[in-house]
Amino acid sequence: MARVVPRPEMTLAEKAYIPEILRGMRVTWSHFLKGFNEPETLPVQSYPEVQWEIDRNYRAKHRLMKRPDGEPRCVACFMCSTACPARCIHIEATESDDPRIEKKPAKFDIDLLVCVFCGLCAEACPVDAIRMDTKVIALAADTRGKFVATKEQLLDWNPADYPASDTQSQKAPGGLLNAEARARWAQGDAT
Amino acid sequence: MSNSYNKPVLPKADSKKVSIVVDGADVEVPEGTNLVEALKTIGIDTPHFCYHQDLPVAGNCRQCMVETDGPRGMGLAIACYTPVRPGMKVATDRSSEKVKTARKAVMEFLLANHPLDCPICDKAGECTLQDNYMSSGKHESRMREEIGKQYKGAPEHRHLDAKGQDRGGKHIDLGPTVILDQERCILCDRCTRFMRDVAGDEQLYIAARGDHAFITTFPGQPLQHDYDLNVTDICPVGALTGKHFRFQQRVWLLSKTETIAPDDSLGANITVEHHDGHVWRIMPRRHPDVNKSWISNATRLLYQTLSENRLTGGSFRGADVPLADAVERARELVHGARKVALVASGHLTLEDNAALLALAESLGSRAEVFGGSWLAVGAPDGIARSGDPVANRLGCTLLGISDNLSDLVRRAKEFDCLVVAGHDLWAADAERAKSLSVIPERIALSAWHDATAQASTLAVGIRAWAEVRGSMINVQGRIQRLQAAPTAPTPDLEPAWQVISRLGHLGWTSEVDAFRFAQGRIPALSGLNYRTIGSQGRILEGVAP
Ligand code: SF4
Ligand code: SF4
Ligand code: SF4
Ligand code: FES
Numbered sequence: 001m002a003r004v005v006p007r008p009e010m011t012l013a014e015k016a017y018i019p020e021i022l023r024g025m026r027v028t029w030s031h032f033l034k035g036f037n038e039p040e041t042l043p044v045q046s047y048p049e050v051q052w053e054i055d056r057n058y059r060a061k062h063r064l065m066k067r068p069d070g071e072p073r074c075v076a077c078f079m080c081s082t083a084c085p086a087r088c089i090h091i092e093a094t095e096s097d098d099p100r101i102e103k104k105p106a107k108f109d110i111d112l113l114v115c116v117f118c119g120l121c122a123e124a125c126p127v128d129a130i131r132m133d134t135k136v137i138a139l140a141a142d143t144r145g146k147f148v149a150t151k152e153q154l155l156d157w158n159p160a161d162y163p164a165s166d167t168q169s170q171k172a173p174g175g176l177l178n179a180e181a182r183a184r185w186a187q188g189d190a191t
Numbered sequence: 192m193s194n195s196y197n198k199p200v201l202p203k204a205d206s207k208k209v210s211i212v213v214d215g216a217d218v219e220v221p222e223g224t225n226l227v228e229a230l231k232t233i234g235i236d237t238p239h240f241c242y243h244q245d246l247p248v249a250g251n252c253r254q255c256m257v258e259t260d261g262p263r264g265m266g267l268a269i270a271c272y273t274p275v276r277p278g279m280k281v282a283t284d285r286s287s288e289k290v291k292t293a294r295k296a297v298m299e300f301l302l303a304n305h306p307l308d309c310p311i312c313d314k315a316g317e318c319t320l321q322d323n324y325m326s327s328g329k330h331e332s333r334m335r336e337e338i339g340k341q342y343k344g345a346p347e348h349r350h351l352d353a354k355g356q357d358r359g360g361k362h363i364d365l366g367p368t369v370i371l372d373q374e375r376c377i378l379c380d381r382c383t384r385f386m387r388d389v390a391g392d393e394q395l396y397i398a399a400r401g402d403h404a405f406i407t408t409f410p411g412q413p414l415q416h417d418y419d420l421n422v423t424d425i426c427p428v429g430a431l432t433g434k435h436f437r438f439q440q441r442v443w444l445l446s447k448t449e450t451i452a453p454d455d456s457l458g459a460n461i462t463v464e465h466h467d468g469h470v471w472r473i474m475p476r477r478h479p480d481v482n483k484s485w486i487s488n489a490t491r492l493l494y495q496t497l498s499e500n501r502l503t504g505g506s507f508r509g510a511d512v513p514l515a516d517a518v519e520r521a522r523e524l525v526h527g528a529r530k531v532a533l534v535a536s537g538h539l540t541l542e543d544n545a546a547l548l549a550l551a552e553s554l555g556s557r558a559e560v561f562g563g564s565w566l567a568v569g570a571p572d573g574i575a576r577s578g579d580p581v582a583n584r585l586g587c588t589l590l591g592i593s594d595n596l597s598d599l600v601r602r603a604k605e606f607d608c609l610v611v612a613g614h615d616l617w618a619a620d621a622e623r624a625k626s627l628s629v630i631p632e633r634i635a636l637s638a639w640h641d642a643t644a645q646a647s648t649l650a651v652g653i654r655a656w657a658e659v660r661g662s663m664i665n666v667q668g669r670i671q672r673l674q675a676a677p678t679a680p681t682p683d684l685e686p687a688w689q690v691i692s693r694l695g696h697l698g699w700t701s702e703v704d705a706f707r708f709a710q711g712r713i714p715a716l717s718g719l720n721y722r723t724i725g726s727q728g729r730i731l732e733g734v735a736p
Binding site: 075077126 | 308310311361362437438439441443444
């Protein structure tokens with residue numbers, strides 16, 4: 001259904017155009033002059049030397065979560081690659097060595113050039129094995145092949161970079177909760 | 192438990208109809224069959240686990256409940272073992288709350304100790320338990336969390352019997368091909384019925400009783416049979432999985448191409464299941480008069496050869512050459528030769544052999560066609576193999592190709608060019624094939640780097656059976672269709688008929704041209720096309736031997 005959008009009423013000064021332009025230029029000029037006198041107060045950052053603080057919830061590069069013994073949590077169920085609209089997750093499954101676990105990924109590649117960072121993989125994972133909370137958003141490489149993150153690369157992260165409140169990350173080797181989780185894991189507690 | 196005599200009576204196209212009342216409406220259904228089949232003919236699916244069209248009825252899962260009228264009024268009965276009776280009243284879940292509740296209750300019991308394995312279960316996506324939960328379960332769990340499920344993967348559930356055989360757990364190696372996960376088994380007893388009544392070798396049985404019952408093999412014995420992988424298809428859940436396909440792909444990713452098995456003259460109906468240009472498995476496709484629901488392990492594992500040792504280009508005197516050059520060179524050789532021997536093949540389609548005949552025609556008296564095979568012919572096994580490894584033998588015979596390979600061996604010296612299409616003569620009988628080596632120019636059209644391709648002076652790659660469209664005539668005189676899965680190792684590879692058409696300047700652009708040529712040679716094919724042959728094939732009148 002068509003809808004009539006009324007034009008805003010303009011005053012004579014606004015209709016004259018020039019005064020409004022000058023008003024806009026005043027903002028520009030005031031920042032420009034401030035840049036000479038007191039640059040440290042400017043509302044800008046010297047990117048890339050200074051990086052913007054990214055929220056943990058921001059969908060950044062993926063990582064694969066680890067069990068207390070360092071093995072990937074991933075059970076190679078293909079839910080993420082099924083959910084992936086860009087079809088950029090390539091998994092090959094194999095038998096797990098741990099009798100409690102059925103399968104594990106032999107290969108887990110994410111083509112980050114194809115990835116659309118929608119987060120559906122992390123959403124789909126039934127075991128919280130894949131996350132996108134690394135805060136790594138600027139990716140650079142000199143060949144296409146190097147944009148393919150392999151299982152080893154995705155598993156290569158440090159619990160120290162994650163907050164203490166992130167208990168799943170802290171249960172991984174090197175984490176604050178690892179010793180305790182490892183002991184329980186060895187006794188058969190798989191949580 | 193089942194008996195081998197109570198095979199279900201299935202409706203046929205010409206079955207007599209009787210009228211019964213379903214959910215208050217008068218309907219006509221085939222006489223003599225059971226209610227699962229009868230309701231299917233009027234478009235009502237009855238959820239079931241243990242019932243299978245090609246197995247004796249066992250009636251143990253109780254999922255197929257409907258209400259029927261009896262001496263004491265309407266009451267619950269299992270649809271799979273209740274025969275249709277003229278005038279009977281039937282109530283399905285569409286009209287009866289009682290049926291709904293009964294089915295839901297069965298579902299609840301089945302899932303009581305069923306693991307939450309779907310994400311890692313190879314059956315997920317084609318699992319009857321998942322389907323039936325969606326159609327007739329959908330209950331909230333009433334299991335108390337603090338008690339939890341009985342976890343059969345736990346060490347205490349594992350026990351070895353006196354012969355050291357593993358009798359429990361989630362990963363039981365039953366034999367060379369199959370792995371059992373007891374936790375997922377719903378004890379429908381389809382696998383044991385298959386082994387007993389179809390394979391004829393009772394290797395599986397249900398041991399113990401009640402909640403403790405489990406599927407196992409006899410002490411110290413493996414599950415090992417030429418058809419044992421069929422149990423992984425009929426297992427409605429992910430309890431039995433084939434080692435060849437375990438963890439390979441999720442089934443929902445697979446696209447299916449309906450075709451027929453090329454390794455036997457019964458031409459078992461199969462689907463080739465592929466994803467990303469790669470064939471991941473072969474599954475049986477039900478045909479009531481050919482292979483029922485079964486295929487042999489050998490047929491099932493044929494897909495593995497599709498990516499092994501393929502001839503993707505050409506090779507001339509041992510050196511690799513591009514495909515187009517190889518075809519060009521073959522054409523020069525054939526046309527420059529004084530006398531050409533063309534060897535047709537019952538492993539190739541009617542279309543390919545028709546092309547060979549057309550090539551011979553175009554070469555006139557310079558060419559002679561030979562046919563037949565040196566492979567040993569066995570006896571039918573009564574399940575899904577006729578024992579004759581030459582799939583299209585009858586098709587070749589009908590095309591007028593005679594069984595005269597021995598003539599070729601005897602008269603080899605008369606020829607100066609040999610064309611062998613899709614026929615591994617050197618592997619079949621190297622001794623006899625050796626005498627063909629006196630022919631100076633030997634051209635092999637082959638999908639594989641096989642012995643014949645190696646023994647030839649020029650080898651030209653062609654598509655394999657799973658990658659071509661065409662038809663074959665099986666031992667029953669049934670013409671059946673092959674369809675092409677998009678899985679050729681390189682897109683340049685052409686089917687044999689197309690390569691042969693290039694050799695003879697036939698100008699054929701599709702397999703339809705080849706089929707038309709075959710129709711000219713086989714009167715029984717007149718009026719047929721790929722659509723009318725259909726997915727179930729057609730019996731050709733008066734051709735079966
Ligand atoms: S969804 Fe999770 S567990 Fe499944 S394959 Fe992906 S990362 Fe692994
Ligand atoms: S058999 Fe497998 S797919 Fe089916 S319900 Fe059980 S775990 Fe899920
Ligand atoms: S293993 Fe499968 S086919 Fe055999 S009884 Fe169990 S569920 Fe049925
Ligand atoms: S299908 Fe009828 S009882 Fe199992």
